[in-house]
Each structure stands twice: as structure tokens, then as C-alpha cells.
Amino acid sequence: MSGSDETAITVTLRVNRFTPRPERDRGDRGSRAGRGGSPFGKRGGSPFAASSASRVRRARGKSWTQDYVLTVAPDATVLDCLLAVKRTMDPTLAFRYSCGHGMCGSDAVAINGTPTLLCTASVKEWAKADRTTLTDDDGFRRTDAGLVDGEDRRDDDDRLDDGDLGVIELSPLPGFPVQRDLIIDIDPMLDQIRRLEPYLQADGALARTSEGKIDVFEYLQNPEQLAKYEMLSNCIACGVCEGSCPVFAGGDAFIGPAALIAASRFVNDSRDAATDRRLEMIDTADGVAACQSVRACSRQCPRGIDVGEEMWQIVAKVKER
């Protein structure tokens, strides 16, 4: 990839790959798709019940793990590496991306088991020791690779001096049906966001002059009112918070943090007149009641939203109703 770079080092991408079974071989798979039920979600009575069932559907096909060894610049992103693999080593590898700089949210995957974006993850930051080489030929644990209790404790400089950064494990975002390799089906998440009507529903009352004439054709807000939802409007629906949530990713019936963030964005908007209905829509067993306040959803949000705190706030608003 960056063979001419003086500081280039090697890294192994260990990719969990998946090829779905061809459509004609699948038989009646669709009717048996459900996986488990929710201890929190009641059957029926919720607009999210159907989408929760389809969200956890698992496609059938062939799964395997594939290693790609590359020479890279330490500051390269994991997306750079995958593009290099696709162009020069294996054109069959499937992954999704668009903007390449953290704006579109299309490239969320699990890196070393942690949901994050491919385009903002640097190789240097995520590479770790290869656990498959922890023992020597005689079966004893190696002590010459900076490994302590199986963890890579070398600092960045040591690893760069070694010329081998180690391994980066890539798998699809948890909690979503896998379509191929690292590509997941995000339609269930988008359906859940759409059901909560993510658009402004104002009451139509525009500012008027003292004579009763319309003053401005806008719904005015002051900076304090804007600050209440501005951060929330930065959500790019990447699904990282959903993949991090043990309830959502565990397959239980839950509308998920991304949909609740979309609802919260309008609940906190002073111009919106549909707050009561919005809170009612999420006051279900698989709505806010399914949130277990684990707060794992906050850890990797690429837009810096404290998702767990927002969940807490909107749960409080539902309870206060």
C-alpha cells in the first residue's frame, strides 16, 4: 500500500467474511427467521414489534475468517487498508463507505469487537498483538513480544521499531443482519427512525407584527433554545451506538438508541408541537422501557453525542408525562 514510505510497517487485517446462500437455495427460510424474544418487549401493541423481528434475522451462507497482510503507513486508516486490499489483493472483499472522513456514517463495523467507523480508525491505534502466536514451538507462552497476560503492552515506538504492528480484527456491526462480509442491512434501523417521525411538526404560528401581519416566515429561536438540540442534530445514523448496546445488539426487541436520539432531537426543539405524541410513541416495552442504562452507547459515538445521557433524559421526560 505505502511501500515507498520509510516508516511503513506491516499489519494483518483479519476479516470475518460472509457470503449469503444464493436466493434459489434458501427455501422457506423467511418464515423461521425470528431469533429469541425480549424479556422486556411485549408482543403486539407496539409499532416496533415487526421491525425488531426482522432486525435480528440471520441470513444463511458461508462464513470464514481471512487474513490480509499489508505494508502500510502507521497513520493510515483501516478504510485505507481495506481499499488497498480491494484494489490489489482481493476484489471480492465487500465493505461499505462513502465520504471517507466521518460524515456519512456508512462504514460502521466492529474493529477488535468495538463498533466504530472504518474511516476514522487509524492502524496505529487499533493494531494489537496476534493472539494466535502467543506460544512458541514448545507450547510455552512467549515473553519476547512485549506480551503481559496475553495483552500487547508495547508502546507505539516499540511496535514501529519491530516493523510489525500486529493484527486488526474486523467483523460486521453487531445487532444487524449481515448481507455480505462487512456490509450490514441498516434498513431496520432507518425504519425505526422513520417511525418516530424525524421531522419538525410546528404549530404554524409565525411571528407577527403589532398590526397582526406576519413578520417573518420563519420559526424563530434564541441561542439557548438551539443549544438544547443542536448536538443531537449531528447524528449521522451510523448505528455505532446500536451495535454497542447489549440490549439492541443482543437481539432483544428495542427501538434502539439511534431512533431515540432522533426522537429526542425534536422533543428538545422549542418549535416542535408534537412532543406529547412523540413521548407516547416511545413509551412502550420495546421503547424507552427496554433501555437498561448500560451506557455503552456513549463510548464510540463519532459525533461526540453522549447517547447514554440523552437516553436518561428522555426516559425521565417519558416518566414525567
Ligand code: SF4
Ligand atoms: S448517536 Fe452517534 S453513534 Fe448513534 S447513530 Fe447517531 S452518530 Fe451514530
Ligand code: FES
Ligand atoms: S466513510 Fe463516511 S463516515 Fe466513514
